[in-house]
Each structure stands twice: as C-alpha cells, then as structure tokens.
Amino acid sequence: MPHRTNYYDDADLARFGEIARGAPDLAKKFFDYYGAVFAEGALTTREKSLIALAVAHALQCPYCIDAYSKDALEKGSNIDQMTEAVHVACAIRGGSSLVHGVQMLNHADSLGM
Amino acid sequence: MSRILATLEKRHALLAGGRAQRERLARVQLARTFEDALSSSGLLPLLATGVEILQINVGKRCNQTCRHCHVDAGPDRKEVMPRAVLEACLSFLERYRVPTLDITGGAPELHPDFREIVGRAADAGAHVIHRCNLTAILLPNYSDIPALLASRAVEIVASLPYFQARETDTQRGEGVFAESIEALHLLNSLGYGTGGDLRLNLVTNPVGTFLPGNQRELEAHWKHEMLRRYGVVFDNLYTITNMPISRFLDFLDERERTEEYLTRLANAYNPAAAAGVMCRNTLSVGYDGTLYDCDFNQMLDLPVESAVTRTIFDASMQQLAYRAIATGPHCFGCTAGAGSSCGGSVA
Numbered sequence: 001m002p003h004r005t006n007y008y009d010d011a012d013l014a015r016f017g018e019i020a021r022g023a024p025d026l027a028k029k030f031f032d033y034y035g036a037v038f039a040e041g042a043l044t045t046r047e048k049s050l051i052a053l054a055v056a057h058a059l060q061c062p063y064c065i066d067a068y069s070k071d072a073l074e075k076g077s078n079i080d081q082m083t084e085a086v087h088v089a090c091a092i093r094g095g096s097s098l099v100h101g102v103q104m105l106n107h108a109d110s111l112g113m
Numbered sequence: 114m115s116r117i118l119a120t121l122e123k124r125h126a127l128l129a130g131g132r133a134q135r136e137r138l139a140r141v142q143l144a145r146t147f148e149d150a151l152s153s154s155g156l157l158p159l160l161a162t163g164v165e166i167l168q169i170n171v172g173k174r175c176n177q178t179c180r181h182c183h184v185d186a187g188p189d190r191k192e193v194m195p196r197a198v199l200e201a202c203l204s205f206l207e208r209y210r211v212p213t214l215d216i217t218g219g220a221p222e223l224h225p226d227f228r229e230i231v232g233r234a235a236d237a238g239a240h241v242i243h244r245c246n247l248t249a250i251l252l253p254n255y256s257d258i259p260a261l262l263a264s265r266a267v268e269i270v271a272s273l274p275y276f277q278a279r280e281t282d283t284q285r286g287e288g289v290f291a292e293s294i295e296a297l298h299l300l301n302s303l304g305y306g307t308g309g310d311l312r313l314n315l316v317t318n319p320v321g322t323f324l325p326g327n328q329r330e331l332e333a334h335w336k337h338e339m340l341r342r343y344g345v346v347f348d349n350l351y352t353i354t355n356m357p358i359s360r361f362l363d364f365l366d367e368r369e370r371t372e373e374y375l376t377r378l379a380n381a382y383n384p385a386a387a388a389g390v391m392c393r394n395t396l397s398v399g400y401d402g403t404l405y406d407c408d409f410n411q412m413l414d415l416p417v418e419s420a421v422t423r424t425i426f427d428a429s430m431q432q433l434a435y436r437a438i439a440t441g442p443h444c445f446g447c448t449a450g451a452g453s454s455c456g457g458s459v460a
Contacts, residue, residue, distance in 0.1 A: 044330055073319070075326040076334050078277055 013063045046075040053082060054089040116286040118178040120187040121363060128363045129185065131414030137366070138357065138442045141375045147444045154384035158437040161406075164430060165394040168215040168455070169194065169202050170408060171224040172400050176249050179272075179285045181318060183358040183412050186219045198402040199226060201425040207237045209430045215242040215395070215455065217408060220249040222258050235265040244455070245271045247296040248289055263303045268312040270351070270455070271297070276338045280320040297345045306347040314349040316457070322370050324381065324450055325352035328458040351457025354378070356409050356446040378445035386452025389459035392438050398425050406438045408455075409446070415439050 020027035038048050049072045056064030072082050121129040128134050151157040173190035175182075194202075206214055214234040221227055221243060234241045243262060250258045262269060273293055274284045281290035297313075300306060306313030315335070319325055332350035339345040355361045357375060365371040397405040402424045405411040416423060418439050422432040452459035 040330065044334070045327065046330060046334060070323050073321060074323050076331045078275065078280060080277075 008062045010062070010066055013066060016063075046072075046077060049075045050077055050081060050085045054085040057086045058089040058093055116288060117188060118180070118286075120178060120189055121185045121360060123187070123189045126363060128359065128366070131412060134358060134362055135413050135415065135441060137362065137371070138375070141372050141442060143375060143379045143442065143445075145379070147379075147440050147442055147448075150379070150382045150445070150448070151387060151440070154387055156384070156387055159387075159390070159393070159440060161434060161436050161438060162393045163434050164209065164211055164396045166213040166215050166391075166396070167202065167206050167211045167398065168217060168395050168408060169199075169230075169398045170217050170400055170411060171199075171219065171221050171227070171230070173219045174223045175218060175220040175246065176223070176252060177220070177246050177285055177289060179360070180364055181284060181355045181361040183356045183361060183409060184219060185359045185412070190219065192219075192400045193224060194400040194402075196226070198398070198400065198425060199230065201402060201428075202398055203230070203233050203237070205425055205428050206234060206239055210238070211396075212240060213242060214239045215244070217244040217455075220246050222249045222252075222255050227258070228261055231261060231265055231267055235267070241265065241267045243267050243269050245269050246285075247271050247273065247293040250299070251292055251296055259299055259303055259305075263305065263311055266310050268314070269300065269305060270314045270316055271300075272316045272318075273297075274317055274320050276335055276342065284320045294343050294345065297339075297343070297347070301346055306345075308346075308348070312349075313347045314351055315347050316351045316353055318353045318355050322355075322365065322368065322374050324377065325354055325453070325458075328352040328451060349457070351455075352451075352453070353455075353457065354446050354449055354453035356443060358409055358412050358443055358446075375442060375445065378449040379442075381449035382445060383448055383450060383452060383460050385460035386450070386458075387448040389452060389454075390444075390447045391454035391456065391459070392447075395455075396428075396433055402426055404428060404433070406436075407447075409443055410439055413441070413443065415441065 038045060049068055052064065053068040053072050056068050069082070128137065148157055151159055172193040173184055173186045174188065174193060175186035175190070176188060178187040205211070216230060218224070224230070231241055231243070249255060274281050278290035281293065282288065300313055303311065305311040317325065317331065317335070328350065331352060335350050336347070339347065357365060357371065362371065365374050392406040395407060397407050397411050399405060399411050404417045404422065404424060405415065406417055410416070416439070417433065417436060419432050419436055422429050447453050
C-alpha cells in the first residue's frame with residue numbers, strides 16, 4: 001500500500017463501497033438502509049440532505065461534508081439555507097454543552113451549603 | 114460581478130472553435146467511451162426516431178453573456194441566420210409538416226425576422242417554442258414581442274438558473290435576476306404560466322460544477338418559492354445539465370475540474386436517459402443552414418453524418434428521419450442521472 005501523507009483523502013469517499021470486502025452481508029444491509037433513509041418520504045430529499053449536512057458538521061466528518069455540500073446544492077438548496085443548517089448544528093453542539101451546566105449546578109448545589 | 118463578459122471568440126480563446134473543444138474533450142481519460150456505454154445498453158448506433166422537432170439556431174447575438182453558455186453567445190457575436198436559410202427552414206417545416214418549431218439562439222428575439230418566423234410557423238400549424246433569456250423582451254425595440262407570442266400561443270421556455278439574485282446574477286450577469294422577475298411578471302400578466310394554453314416553462318441549470326437534482330422535487334420547491342417571494346407562477350421547471358462545451362468547458366479548465374466533471378457525467382450514465390435523448394426526434398439547423406443532431410453538436414462543429422444531406426437546402430426527410438447520430442464524450446452530459454434535454458430530464 002502506498003505511503004499516505006494525509007489521514008483523510010477525498011478520493012477515499014468513492015471507495016466507501018469497499019467496506020463490503022469484510023462482512024458483506026452487513027454492508028449490504030447498511031447500504032440498503034442508507035438508500036431507504038434518503039429516499040423521498042414524509043420529508044423531501046432536499047430536507048434530508050440539509051439534515052445530513054448539519055449532522056456532518058456536528059460530527060465533523062470530512063467525507064460527509066464533501067458529499068452533502070454537493071448533494072445539497074444538487075437538491076436545489078442555496079448557500080443561505082446550507083449555512084443555516086450548519087448554524088443549527090453549531091447551536092445544538094454549543095447548547096448541548098451549555099445545558100449540561102445544569103448538571104454542574106445540580107452537583108454544586110448538592111455539595112454546597 | 115460584471116454584466117457583460119467578452120465571448121471566447123472576442124478573446125480569441127483557444128476553446129472558441131468547435132474542433133479545439135472536441136480535441137480537449139478527447140484528451141479526458143474516461144473508463145469507457147460514450148459509444149461503449151451506448152453499446153452496453155444496446156443503443157449503438159444511436160438512431161433517430163423521426164423529426165418531430167425542428168430546432169433552428171437563428172444566431173449567436175445575445176444581450177447576455179452567461180458563464181456557462183454552450184453557444185458562446187453575446188453582444189459581440191455577428192452570426193445571424195440569413196434570409197435564404199430561414200426560408201429553407203420554414204419550407205422544410207411546411208413540406209414535412211414537422212409538428213414543432215423550436216427557436217433558439219443567442220437571443221432569438223434579436224433576429225430581425227423573429228416576428229415573421231413566429232407568424233409563419235404558427236400559420237403552418239406548427240407548435241412554436243421560443244427559448245427566451247427573459248431580459249431581451251424588456252429591451253426598448255422588443256416590447257411588442259410578449260403580446261405577439263401570446264397571440265400565437267407560443268410556448269416560452271425561459272432560462273432562470275435559480276430563484277435568487279445571487280446565484281442567477283453570478284451566472285448570467287449583474288442585475289439579470291431583477292429584470293428576469295420583471296419579465297416574468299409581464300408574462301404572467303398576459304396569461305402565461307397560469308395553467309391555460311399559454312405555457313411558460315422555466316429552465317434551471319446548476320450554478321457550478323454539480324449536477325441538477327430531481328426535476329419533480331425541484332419544480333415543487335421552485336413553485337413554492339417563486340410564488341412566495343415574487344408572486345410569479347409558471348407551468349413546468351426543466352432541469353438541464355451544464356454541458357462541457359464552449360464557455361462552461363473554459364470555466365471547467367480554468368478551475369482544473371474538466372476531468373472530474375466528465376468523469377462524474379460518465380459515471381452517472383443512465384441507459385434510460387440515453388434511450389430518450391432529444392437528438393433522436395430533433396433536427397438542429399445552424400445559422401448558416403448546416404444540419405446537426407443537436408445544438409451541442411452544432412457548437413462543436415459536428416454536423417450530421419449523412420453523406421447526402423448536410424444543409425437545410427438539400428434536406429431530405431427520408432435521409433434524416435432515421436439517421437445515425439454523431440456522438441462524442443460530451444454526450445454523457447445528456448445521459449447523466451435523469452438525463453438532460455431542451456425539455457428537461459428524460460428518464
């Protein structure tokens with residue numbers, strides 16, 4: 001295997017299917033499920049793509065950010081909508097930290113006088 | 114952002130000529146050729162199924178210089194279909210009772226005989242389609258055009274890349290979006306796009322190097338947004354893939370994305386889309402009368418392969434109706450995903 005200078009390589013995204021080299025039955029189940037999740041349903045495919053874009057940023061997955069930035073544009077979203085989706089991820093990440101401050105307060109209250 | 118850019122021809126750019134574009138495309142290494150892809154689908158040779166649409170490119174003059182334009186149209190272009198070619202086109206339309214005349218350019222309105230073309234084609238009983246950039250009908254000497262189109266029930270297919278100014282103006286020039294909305298209000302006021310006989314269809318193409326999304330879903334989204342934001346109604350939304358030809362090819366080269374884009378198109382090859390490509394029922398005529406299988410081949414200087422019939426002056430329906438279509442790597446643009454045509458997706 002050639003020496004890799006970067007841990008993440010954008011060309012690897014296209015190789016995702018190679019994960020089926022091991023445990024192919026599980027890979028098939030996953031990809032079937034994945035395809036079904038993103039099919040049009042109660043939500044449009046455009047709405048699902050924006051959710052995926054937000055989650056990609058919350059997880060900070062470079063492959064998912066590449067894939068869903070392009071996918072969101074192809075589904076007809078614009079930069080304003082995509083940026084708002086990223087802000088949603090940001091707000092939930094920040095808010096989830098801050099709301100745990102209540103745990104801190106609970107402990108502080110129980111330990112204090 | 115500039116309103117008007119110099120065309121490739123004006124800049125004496127390498128890709129101004131069709132042969133140079135074909136040579137550039139041929140240098141892209143793809144896993145298989147378009148002809149191999151057709152063969153795998155049982156579609157080689159790709160044969161026409163008849164001439165249901167006569168598409169005439171009446172010239173390359175345009176009041177816009179869109180960054181993706183496959184015609185390299187613009188205000189500095191001089192090509193205009195001469196009278197003799199026009200007469201031959203209308204004669205062909207009448208003689209063979211071709212059901213549809215599709216008028217494209219450039220901005221077709223700028224042709225001095227545009228009004229006459231519309232009138233005579235409609236008198237001949239043809240369904241007339243006008244490919245409209247929306248802003249030309251607002252120019253001072255063309256204000257009568259919308260009413261003329263309405264009086265002859267001409268179908269309007271209007272280009273609008275996106276339902277916001279930023280994206281549209283990036284592609285088509287500063288201020289184009291605002292004028293396009295003004296033109297759409299005018300067309301709506303004449304009854305266009307309101308669900309009756311006056312058909313108003315919008316065409317969206319990606320503002321970038323990505324592919325268009327699902328046409329049906331985008332249409333629903335656009336109808337909601339165009340009504341909510343601007344009070345504009347229309348009948349259908351057509352999605353069209355940016356073709357790696359002329360100014361968009363130049364743009365891809367500038368961004369060093371030509372190989373990536375062509376590979377993406379080739380990987381998205383869809384046999385169902387290939388079976389429904391528009392060249393199979395369309396005959397395209399260049400401003401000088403040369404015959405082509407489509408407007409894209411026209412810009413690549415790739416005429417019909419018929420040994421006998423090469424121009425509209427000697428056009429024989431017998432020779433052309435079931436002809437073999439000239440293809441190349443650019444054809445992956447019409448067969449990617451749900452496909453792409455002058456009438457939107459095809460699969």
